[in-house]
Amino acid sequence: MNGWHATAALGRALVLGAVGLALALVAGDPAVVVLAAPFVVLAAVTLVHRPTRRPRIDSRLDHVALREGHGTTSRLTLDGAEDVEFVTRSAGQPPYVVQRPDGGRVGGLVSRGVPVVEIGPRRWGRRMLGEENVALYTPWAGFRFGPVERGGQPVRVLPATAPYDSRAEVPQPLGLVGRNRSRRTGSGTELAGIRPFQAGDRLRRVNWRVSLRTGNLHVVTTRAEEDTGVLLLVDALADHGVSGGVGGPASSMDLTVRAAAAIAEHHVRAGDRVALRVVGRGREQVGYGAGARHLRRLQDRLADLRVGDVGDGTLQLGVTGGAVVVVLSPMLAESIGTVAAGLTRRGVAVLVVDTLPPDAEPAVAEGVDPVLAGLAWRMRRVERSVVLDRLATLGCPVVAWRGPGTLDDVMRRLARRAQLPRVVSR
Amino acid sequence: MPRSQVVLRAVVLLGPVVALLMTGPAGHWPPWWLVLPLTGLAALGAVAPDSPVVAGAGLLVLVWWTVSLGNGVPVSVLVAAAALLAGHVAALLAAYGPREMALERATVLLWVRRGALVLLAVPGAWLVARVLRGQPEQPGIWVLAVAAACVATVVGTAAVEVRRAES
Numbered sequence: 001m002n003g004w005h006a007t008a009a010l011g012r013a014l015v016l017g018a019v020g021l022a023l024a025l026v027a028g029d030p031a032v033v034v035l036a037a038p039f040v041v042l043a044a045v046t047l048v049h050r051p052t053r054r055p056r057i058d059s060r061l062d063h064v065a066l067r068e069g070h071g072t073t074s075r076l077t078l079d080g081a082e083d084v085e086f087v088t089r090s091a092g093q094p095p096y097v098v099q100r101p102d103g104g105r106v107g108g109l110v111s112r113g114v115p116v117v118e119i120g121p122r123r124w125g126r127r128m129l130g131e132e133n134v135a136l137y138t139p140w141a142g143f144r145f146g147p148v149e150r151g152g153q154p155v156r157v158l159p160a161t162a163p164y165d166s167r168a169e170v171p172q173p174l175g176l177v178g179r180n181r182s183r184r185t186g187s188g189t190e191l192a193g194i195r196p197f198q199a200g201d202r203l204r205r206v207n208w209r210v211s212l213r214t215g216n217l218h219v220v221t222t223r224a225e226e227d228t229g230v231l232l233l234v235d236a237l238a239d240h241g242v243s244g245g246v247g248g249p250a251s252s253m254d255l256t257v258r259a260a261a262a263i264a265e266h267h268v269r270a271g272d273r274v275a276l277r278v279v280g281r282g283r284e285q286v287g288y289g290a291g292a293r294h295l296r297r298l299q300d301r302l303a304d305l306r307v308g309d310v311g312d313g314t315l316q317l318g319v320t321g322g323a324v325v326v327v328l329s330p331m332l333a334e335s336i337g338t339v340a341a342g343l344t345r346r347g348v349a350v351l352v353v354d355t356l357p358p359d360a361e362p363a364v365a366e367g368v369d370p371v372l373a374g375l376a377w378r379m380r381r382v383e384r385s386v387v388l389d390r391l392a393t394l395g396c397p398v399v400a401w402r403g404p405g406t407l408d409d410v411m412r413r414l415a416r417r418a419q420l421p422r423v424v425s426r
Numbered sequence: 427m428p429r430s431q432v433v434l435r436a437v438v439l440l441g442p443v444v445a446l447l448m449t450g451p452a453g454h455w456p457p458w459w460l461v462l463p464l465t466g467l468a469a470l471g472a473v474a475p476d477s478p479v480v481a482g483a484g485l486l487v488l489v490w491w492t493v494s495l496g497n498g499v500p501v502s503v504l505v506a507a508a509a510l511l512a513g514h515v516a517a518l519l520a521a522y523g524p525r526e527m528a529l530e531r532a533t534v535l536l537w538v539r540r541g542a543l544v545l546l547a548v549p550g551a552w553l554v555a556r557v558l559r560g561q562p563e564q565p566g567i568w569v570l571a572v573a574a575a576c577v578a579t580v581v582g583t584a585a586v587e588v589r590r591a592e593s
Contacts, residue, residue: 009518012481016514019485023492030555031495031503032488035445037551038511038544045544086533088523105527112532140540141518 002148004051010142013043046142051083057148061119061130065156069246071120072155074130084110086137089117090147094131096123096245104132122245124159124257124303128152158299159261160246190223229275229288230267231319232260232298235329235336236280236307241360252330255355257302259401260328263353264302268295276301277317279336281308310335317343324349326407330356331398332380337387344396351407352391352398356384428528434520435472441513442468442483446490448506454494460486468513475517484510499555507548515541 020036023029056079063072074091078084091104100118108115119129131152136145194207197217205219234256243251250258260276267274268290276298278284284301286294317339319325325343329336331354343350362377364370388398399407446456446464456464464486471480487510491503515537519529 007518008476008478008480008521009514011478012484012514012517015481016484016488016510020488023488027492029492029495030558031499032492034499034503034548034551034555035488035491035507035510037547038507039514041544041547042511042514086522088527090524090527101528103526105524107523107527107533108530109533109536112530135523137522141522 002146003054004138004143004145007137007141007144010043010046013039013046017043042140046138046140049083049139049142051138051143051145053080053083055079055081055084055136055145057134057136057146057150059130059132059134059150061153061155063155064153065158066121067158068121068124068160071118072129074117074119074132076114076116076134078110078114078136081110081136083138083143084136084145085139086110086141087114088135088137088147089115090133090135091117091119092131092152094127094129094152096125096243097121097127097129121155121157122248123243123254124157126304127155127157129155156300156303158303159257161258161262161265192221192223194218194220228267229273229323230263231275231277231288231317231323231325232264233317233325233327233329233336233339234260234276234278234280234302234305235327235331235333235355236278236282236305237309237333237336238330239307240330240332240362241357249359250357252355252357252360253307255357255401256328256330257305259353259355261299261302263326263328263407264298265295268292268298274298275323278302278305279310279333280305281310282306283310319343319346319348324351327352328355328401330354330360331384331387332356334387337391340391340396341394344391344394350396352388352396353407354388354398354400427525430529430534431520431525431527434516434529435475437516438475438480438513438520439465439468439472441509441511441516442471442487444509445484445487445506445513448502448509449491449494449500451502452495452498452500456490456494460490471513471517472520476521480513480517484514499552504548504552508545511541511545511548 017036017039020032020039024032024036058077058079059074060077061072061074066072076087076089078087086107087110088107089105091099093103098120100120104117104119106115106117117130117132121127121129129152130150132150133147134150135147137143194210195218197206197211197219201219205221207218207220210218236253236256239251239253241251242249243254264274264276271290273288273290274294275288276284276286278301282305284305286298286301289297317325325340325348327336327340327350329352331337331352340350340352362373364373391398443461443465446461449456464483467479467483467486471477471483487506491506519534519537522529522533
């Protein structure tokens with residue numbers, strides 16, 4: 001409904017004024033004139049403020065990317081709004097989005113500033129924010145422009161990084177830079193030992209106390225500090241449980257995505273190279289990389305991931321030796337368990353982060369007997385526990401995501417185990 | 427629904443009913459079979475203030491005043507006019523947006539001032555009606571009076587707007 005239209009209020013004032021006067025004239029009743037007089041005045045004043053210009057409406061958000069739980073502001077710009085006195089904004093109700101004023105419905109006088117709507121997405125993903133209907137009113141509310149539909153703006157909502165930090169070193173550092181202690185000696189700060197001086201050793205490495213005591217030059221050797229490759233394998237085959245957005249109950253995908261974002265951020269900040277592989281409908285993947293820009297790329301991919309079955313075919317992860325594979329999964333899909341077991345047998349350091357919420361219930365489709373669905377769900381969980389036990393038997397640790405320190409213990413154990421000689425199948 | 431919308435819709439409901447009942451003090455209480463349908467219409471208007479139902483309730487009040495009083499101009503007509511106008515302004519404010527939208531204080535105050543300004547026409551019309559009652563009726567006197575009032579209002583408003591624009 002673009003263009004100016006007379007409002008119901010103007011029509012009411014005209015009708016009551018005109019009919020009142022007509023009745024007074026016909027019946028000769030002056031009391032009705034008294035009743036009709038204010039409506040005649042209202043109609044006259046309203047018609048004086050008939051609009052002459054066509055306003056132009058534009059709206060925009062302050063941000064194009066947000067983190068879940070953060071907020072932005074939708075601002076309305078009016079051009080040629082000399083005839084406008086009042087603005088009404090009525091925003092849509094997209095899922096997992098909160099708006100202020102409540103429900104995104106706000107109106108106000110233009111003279112006091114065009115009202116704004118504050119929008120806060122509560123869940124990661126790509127969301128269309130700022131969709132709304134806008135109506136403009138002339139002074140005395142005689143004419144209305146709109147409601148005009150304003151399209152939204154796509155906003156990428158990045159997963160909130162759950163508070164996560166780990167003091168454990170990564171098992172198999174093989175890179176050139178970073179903060180992980182290597183098995184090889186190099187120019188780090190961690191003491192590796194003291195040995196006799198050899199040609200080529202730097203003089204600043206000479207340990208004078210030992211050299212004086214033994215009569216021969218001795219030097220201090222240190223461990224190198226190196227980075228590692230961390231592959232995050234995200235299971236996006238299905239979403240189990242109910243999501244209430246950030247601060248509410250978390251579904252399996254919520255836990256998976258937030259945990260992946262937190263682990264990625266931790267390792268990137270530690271100087272490690274991190275890669276992402278999503279097993280799901282979108283098959284999103286990001287190669288190994290480091291740095292803030294790479295971290296943002298990882299978060300973008302996590303925000304964009306599409307949940308759904310990947311179809312038939314075996315999973316080829318392209319995992320190279322030396323990388324640590326962190327599998328984030330509710331472990332209800334057979335293929336994920338198979339991949340984790342296969343990698344463990346190959347000698348790759350694999351760690352499974354269990355992201356199935358403890359209170360997850362099956363989504364019962366219409367027409368399905370809930371008792372039957374409940375029985376199937378219990379059977380599925382039994383199978384899952386068997387898979388987890390087998391993985392543990394193979395030496396693949398499985399931990400439930402619980403924020404800071406989740407991976408410390410298992411990372412230390414993996415690091416100790418990586419230093420032992422072993423036979424692997426290839 | 428926010429409190430402002432509840433209050434406005436209550437006024438939309440009560441305005442026409444009060445205006446109808448104001449013939450009572452003049453000795454013409456409306457019958458129940460008129461009060462009930464009017465209350466129903468006003469309730470519908472309170473639910474949908476942007477609908478023509480609100481005007482329907484107002485028309486019913488005007489018709490009852492015409493039928494019941496004849497040539498009388500009681501003081502209670504002033505209250506009836508104020509109630510009818512209050513119902514109209516409340517419906518206008520409530521129809522500014524969806525029912526979930528709260529109205530800010532500044533808008534309500536602006537319309538209270540406007541309503542009071544418009545209401546000034548009521549005692550004037552009442553005084554003129556009292557003075558002219560019983561006088562031999564001049565042909566076209568009412569039309570002339572209303573036209574004069576309209577012209578005066580329009581000129582006055584235009585002057586106010588021009589002054590505001592200049593300032």
